[in-house]
Amino acid sequence: MSPTDRYIVRFVESFPTPLEPAILYVSVAYSTAGHLCACGCGGEVVTKLSPARWRVSFDGEISLSPSVAATALPCNSHYFITRGEVDWRRPLSELQTNRAQIADRRAINDHRAAFPRQWWKRLFHRRW
Numbered sequence: 001m002s003p004t005d006r007y008i009v010r011f012v013e014s015f016p017t018p019l020e021p022a023i024l025y026v027s028v029a030y031s032t033a034g035h036l037c038a039c040g041c042g043g044e045v046v047t048k049l050s051p052a053r054w055r056v057s058f059d060g061e062i063s064l065s066p067s068v069a070a071t072a073l074p075c076n077s078h079y080f081i082t083r084g085e086v087d088w089r090r091p092l093s094e095l096q097t098n099r100a101q102i103a104d105r106r107a108i109n110d111h112r113a114a115f116p117r118q119w120w121k122r123l124f125h126r127r128w
């Protein structure tokens, strides 16, 4: 899979499997965005939309902020999606990666507590 330098938005209720490259899926129903990592590794990046986590804005083009740090993926990609364009940043340092992973784990745990497994199943249309 080749790297993506532009995303278009698709507003969906739940994410398809597999996700398609170069599309930023936004589920309003589940307050979650998902996309395939911009580096082309094929990794899924799922970002919870909340005041404490990520937000999307749509002005004809989609933006996702703050930056995406794919610390759960081997590629360790780090980028912003601003008005559809991928804006690459330097990979996080090991210390930053560790901090981000701890924060992500905490967010996911909070999230799991708030949304049981069934919720993820519905979001992804997956049979787990």
Ligand SMILES: [Zn+2]
Pocket: 037, 038, 039, 040, 041, 042, 043, 070, 073, 075, 076, 077
């Ligand atoms: Zn990647």
